Amino acid sequence: MKKNVSLKDIAGQVGVSVSLVSYVLNGHAKKMRVGEEMTQQIIETARKLHYQPNQIAKSLKSKKSQTIGLIVAEIKYGYTAGIVRSIEEEAAKNGYTVIIGNCHEDLRLLHELIQVFITRQVDGLIIVASEKAEAEVQYLKKKEMPFVLIDRIFPSVESNFIGIDNFQVAFNATQYLHKHGLRRIAMINYASTFFHLRERSRGYLEALEAHKLRYKKSLLREIQKSSYDTDVQTAIRELTSPPLSCDAIFFATDTLAITGLKNLIELKKRIPEDIAAISFDESESFALFQCPVTHYRQPLNDIGTTAIKTLVEEMKNEKPGKKQKWKQLYLESTLVIGKSCRE
Amino acid sequence: MKKNVSLKDIAGQVGVSVSLVSYVLNGHAKKMRVGEEMTQQIIETARKLHYQPNQIAKSLKSKKSQTIGLIVAEIKYGYTAGIVRSIEEEAAKNGYTVIIGNCHEDLRLLHELIQVFITRQVDGLIIVASEKAEAEVQYLKKKEMPFVLIDRIFPSVESNFIGIDNFQVAFNATQYLHKHGLRRIAMINYASTFFHLRERSRGYLEALEAHKLRYKKSLLREIQKSSYDTDVQTAIRELTSPPLSCDAIFFATDTLAITGLKNLIELKKRIPEDIAAISFDESESFALFQCPVTHYRQPLNDIGTTAIKTLVEEMKNEKPGKKQKWKQLYLESTLVIGKSCRE
DNA sequence: ATAGCTTGCTTAAGCGTTTGAGCAAATTGC
DNA sequence: GCAATTTGCTCAAACGCTTAAGCAAGCTAT
Numbered sequence: 001m002k003k004n005v006s007l008k009d010i011a012g013q014v015g016v017s018v019s020l021v022s023y024v025l026n027g028h029a030k031k032m033r034v035g036e037e038m039t040q041q042i043i044e045t046a047r048k049l050h051y052q053p054n055q056i057a058k059s060l061k062s063k064k065s066q067t068i069g070l071i072v073a074e075i076k077y078g079y080t081a082g083i084v085r086s087i088e089e090e091a092a093k094n095g096y097t098v099i100i101g102n103c104h105e106d107l108r109l110l111h112e113l114i115q116v117f118i119t120r121q122v123d124g125l126i127i128v129a130s131e132k133a134e135a136e137v138q139y140l141k142k143k144e145m146p147f148v149l150i151d152r153i154f155p156s157v158e159s160n161f162i163g164i165d166n167f168q169v170a171f172n173a174t175q176y177l178h179k180h181g182l183r184r185i186a187m188i189n190y191a192s193t194f195f196h197l198r199e200r201s202r203g204y205l206e207a208l209e210a211h212k213l214r215y216k217k218s219l220l221r222e223i224q225k226s227s228y229d230t231d232v233q234t235a236i237r238e239l240t241s242p243p244l245s246c247d248a249i250f251f252a253t254d255t256l257a258i259t260g261l262k263n264l265i266e267l268k269k270r271i272p273e274d275i276a277a278i279s280f281d282e283s284e285s286f287a288l289f290q291c292p293v294t295h296y297r298q299p300l301n302d303i304g305t306t307a308i309k310t311l312v313e314e315m316k317n318e319k320p321g322k323k324q325k326w327k328q329l330y331l332e333s334t335l336v337i338g339k340s341c342r343e
Numbered sequence: 344m345k346k347n348v349s350l351k352d353i354a355g356q357v358g359v360s361v362s363l364v365s366y367v368l369n370g371h372a373k374k375m376r377v378g379e380e381m382t383q384q385i386i387e388t389a390r391k392l393h394y395q396p397n398q399i400a401k402s403l404k405s406k407k408s409q410t411i412g413l414i415v416a417e418i419k420y421g422y423t424a425g426i427v428r429s430i431e432e433e434a435a436k437n438g439y440t441v442i443i444g445n446c447h448e449d450l451r452l453l454h455e456l457i458q459v460f461i462t463r464q465v466d467g468l469i470i471v472a473s474e475k476a477e478a479e480v481q482y483l484k485k486k487e488m489p490f491v492l493i494d495r496i497f498p499s500v501e502s503n504f505i506g507i508d509n510f511q512v513a514f515n516a517t518q519y520l521h522k523h524g525l526r527r528i529a530m531i532n533y534a535s536t537f538f539h540l541r542e543r544s545r546g547y548l549e550a551l552e553a554h555k556l557r558y559k560k561s562l563l564r565e566i567q568k569s570s571y572d573t574d575v576q577t578a579i580r581e582l583t584s585p586p587l588s589c590d591a592i593f594f595a596t597d598t599l600a601i602t603g604l605k606n607l608i609e610l611k612k613r614i615p616e617d618i619a620a621i622s623f624d625e626s627e628s629f630a631l632f633q634c635p636v637t638h639y640r641q642p643l644n645d646i647g648t649t650a651i652k653t654l655v656e657e658m659k660n661e662k663p664g665k666k667q668k669w670k671q672l673y674l675e676s677t678l679v680i681g682k683s684c685r686e
Numbered sequence: 687a688t689a690g691c692t693t694g695c696t697t698a699a700g701c702g703t704t705t706g707a708g709c710a711a712a713t714t715g716c
Numbered sequence: 717g718c719a720a721t722t723t724g725c726t727c728a729a730a731c732g733c734t735t736a737a738g739c740a741a742g743c744t745a746t
Contacts, residue, residue, distance in 0.1 A: 001488045004461075006732055017696050022734060033693055055462040056402045057732035060701050065399065067463075075427050081419035088445055097459055099442035102431060116440055118347075119398040120410075145344045262630045285628035287605045349702055360726050365704060376723055400702035403731045692743070699737100704730085713722065 005049045013045050014038075025051070059121055068096045068311065069117035071110065073128045075102040078254055078283050079151060079300065080128070086304030087126060094312045096123070105130045118145065124311045126150060131194055146314040148307045155195050158326050160314070162307045165330040166196045169296050170203025171210075172335070173250055173278050176294075178211045180341045182248035182276050185213060186239045188232065188260055189252035191222035200252045200280060218244060223256065232256065236263040240275060247275060248341070254281035254295075261289055276341045292338030299331045306331070348392045356388050357381075368394070402464055411439045411654065412460035414453065416471045418445040421597055421626050422494060422643070423471070429647030430469060437655045439466070448473045448568075461488065467654045471495060474537055489657040491650045498538050501669050503657070505650045508673040509539045512639050513546025514553075515678070516593055516621050519637075521554045523684045525591035525619050528556060529582045531575065531603055532595035534565035543595045543623060561587060566599065575599065579606040583618055590618060591684070597624035597638075604632055619684040635681030642674045649674070 007025075011018045016038070023032045024042040034042075059065040068091050072080045084100065091098045099122070101113040110130045117125060124146040129137070137157045140147050148160040177185050187204045190197050201220060208215045221235040239246045251257035257279035261271070269275050271291055279286075279295035286293040310327055337343055350368075354361045359381070366375040367385040377385075402408040411434050415423045427443065434441045442465070444456040453473045460468060467489040472480070480500045483490050491503040520528050530547045533540050544563060551558045564578040582589045594600035600622035604614070612618050614634055622629075622638035629636040653670055680686055 002486055004732095008732075018733080019697080019735075020695065022732095026734080028735095033695085035694060038694080052458065052462050054403075054464065054732050056399055056408065056464045057701090058734085059399045060397075060403050060703090060732080061734050063701075075418075076424035081424075084418050084445060085447070097444075097463070101440075102427060104428070115395065119395050120440070121397065121399045143345050258627070258630055265631070265633070284601070285631045287601055288608070288628045289631040290608070290633060347702095351702075361703085362705075362727080363725065365702095366725095369704080371705095376725085378724060381724080397702050400731090401704085403701090403733090404703050404705090406731075687746100689746095690744085693741080695739090695741100697736105697738070699735090701733090702731105706727105706729095708727075709725090711723085711725100713720100715720080716718095 005051050010045050010049060010051060014042055064123055065121040066096055067122045068098050069101060069122035069125045070098050071101045071103055071113050071127045073103060073105050073130055082300035083304045086301040087308055090305040090308035103130055107132055110136060124315045126307050126311060128152060131192055146311055148311045150303055150307050152194060152196050160310055160326055161328045162303050163330060164298055164333050166199035167203040169333045170200040171207045173280060173296060174204045174207030177248045177276060177278060177341060183213060184246045185248045185250060186219045186246040187250040187252060188221045188235055188256050191224050197252060204250060232259045233263050236260055240267060240269060249275060249277050251279045254279060254283035258283055258285050271340050272342045278341055291340055293340045294338040295336050296333040297336050298333050302331050348394050353388050353392060353394060357385055407466055408464040409439050410465045411441050412465040412468045413441050414444045414446055414456050414470045416446060416448050416473055425643035426647045429644040430651055433648040433651035446473055450475055453479060467658045469493060469650050469654060474535060489654055491654045493646055493650050495537060495539055503653055503669055504671045505646050506673060507641055507676050509542035510546040512676045513543040514550045516639060517547045517550030520591045520619060520621060520684060526556060527589045528591045528593060529562045529589040530593040530595060531564045531578055531599050534567050540595060547593060575602045576606050579603055583610060583612060592618060592620050594622045597622060597626040601626055601628050615683050615685045621684055634683055636683045637681040638679050639676040640679050641676050645674050
């Protein structure tokens with residue numbers, strides 16, 4: 001690549017010192033009492049040479065890169081696509097660029113990405129953490145690196161967090177099924193230690209209890225990621241046939257809903273006549289399903305912008321050693337009513 | 344954030360010069376004849392202090408950031424999700440980090456992202472360009488910035504490119520429909536100046552001709568992005584009813600296929616009995632459709648790894664002013680046979 | 687007339703690295 | 717026993733930028 005023009009080049013052209021050019025181009029001409037004529041000449045020359053400041057050099061001096069690292073658990077999730085845009089936009093408004101890293105739900109990769117981003121001097125991080133990432137969060141706290149968790153929180157480690165109230169939404173979803181006359185309600189969730197997923201199961205269970213619905217262990221299916229396809233298939237088969245013969249399934253995530261619905265199609269089940277379905281998350285794929293799928297929708301735009309606002313706030317207040325007040329924000333999911341629950 | 348430990352800190356601890364520490368930690372201990380004991384002590388101290396080299400400072404010296412910028416037209420496309428992972432992996436293998444930018448199919452944003460990335464000293468770019476981006480490509484060429492276009496190519500500007508042969512795939516898709524007895528074949532495409540989309544229309548048209556199928560202007564619907572939803576709806580309505588009464592629709596992209604199929608569902612059309620459908624691209628959403636959708640699948644992994652390999656090659660050979668040999672590579676799409684074409 | 691201020695610039699140091707050159711002490715060769 | 721070599725380290729400059737401090741003119745006020 002061709003050499004970029006530097007302050008030195010401009011200074012050379014104009015015949016002044018590098019500092020003067022720096023002052024002018026940073027808008028300190030007035031403050032530094034630079035002559036009007038000189039100011040114009042420098043600006044003009046910079047324009048003519050297509051000067052682009054070297055952000056790397058700037059960062060080295062300022063210890064600020066004006067960059068925010070966004071680490072997502074998996075870039076292909078609908079959640080990610082939904083969140084990225086608002087994060088980028090809000091970051092841009094505040095003068096930050098976002099660089100995205102994908103950790104594929106892998107703890108090692110998460111660790112590496114954090115290191116890479118620190119090494120690249122990001123000013124702050126927004127993280128959709130992978131499982132068991134408590135130690136990483138602790139590490140960031142110890143480093144006093146500004147960061148905000150989204151989507152996934154670790155109850156054992158206090159930190160900034162923007163997300164939703166998983167318990168409440170799961171409770172509401174279950175209750176919604178009940179309200180529509182469904183009584184044998186099953187749930188399919190992941191078998192994971194993720195707090196947000198535990199909360200979803202808990203919401204389901206408490207709603208059953210609140211409405212005095214019968215509960216059997218076999219109604220709450222928790223799927224291993226490692227044997228995902230077969231486990232979902234088995235679950236659907238068992239839930240839809242005697243002795244369980246459920247009349248509704250609550251899917252704890254969009255991915256589970258998609259796989260589950262796919263399996264229901266294969267079993268020629270009609271939704272909602274044979275069995276009702278509700279999904280915790282939204283998915284584009286629902287568009288092609290035989291009927292509109294009732295689901296909750298997370299306020300992804302809000303989560304994104306709020307996360308950036310929180311982060312920017314914290315990056316501004318940076319005083320090493322200052323005691324931190326952590327901020328947890330739970331935003332509202334909205335119910336998108338379809339026809340999959342006998343509405 | 345707490346101060347990161349620097350070479351100076353280590354040097355201070357050990358009581359040697361910064362240079363010595365640098366030599367040792369970069370593995371030049373042997374070459375620089377550093378004492379065995381000293382070497383160990385420095386390495387040990389670095390470990391103990393959790394030394395992380397400051398990539399910014401390194402970059403400033405080396406003029407290399409070991410970073411590749413990936414600019415995508417839209418992060419939420421299936422194409423993007425599919426390509427990112429292989430790009431990241433192959434880049435990591437070569438010691439590069441990928442930073443992703445999202446230009447939302449917008450030329451101005453593309454321009455800005457290129458500037459941001461240059462300013463951040465990325466060593467190379469991989470770009471899924473937005474429409475009418477010829478000037479940007481020219482600019483990169485003039486700058487001698489290593490870059491590889493993927494997915495979208497500009498015939499008027501020679502450059503590196505990795506993608507597929509859009510004409511051939513579209514030709515094959517149309518031919519495939521013909522082979523399955525379909526005769527009134529429509530196509531839905533975007534009305535855009537994108538060469539890859541023009542090629543898809545051309546492939547369709549030439550296949551019709553090759554098989555002596557009747558063609559009317561109203562069979563090839565080119566949709567404006569601005570009036571996307573209504574245009575697709577109208578197109579589907581008209582194509583599926585007299586006088587056109589098509590027996591097959593070829594969707595030029597996954598997004599068009601999804602919207603199109605959604606509309607077919609609403610019209611209660613059965614696939615493939617009432618009308619056959621084939622899609623140029625794959626989509627996760629197909630999973631929930633009433634029947635498996637026959638479609639072509641781009642070799643996304645190959646495209647990603649090949650793009651990085653090409654880019655890395657070029658970044659290695661960097662000799663300013665050296666005449667460039669541009670590389671264009673067309674990889675093979677595979678046909679995924681479903682049941683949507685009366686198979 | 688001259689101390690003191692203002693104007694308009696330059697000098698120099700520093701951010702954290704890398705790296706060629708330099709240099710004292712220890713070792714070798716003859 | 718002394719020159720030449722080797723060993724083991726340090727010095728200093730540089731990457732492109734920022735910014736406090738400095739300094740020579742010209743100007744003002746008394």
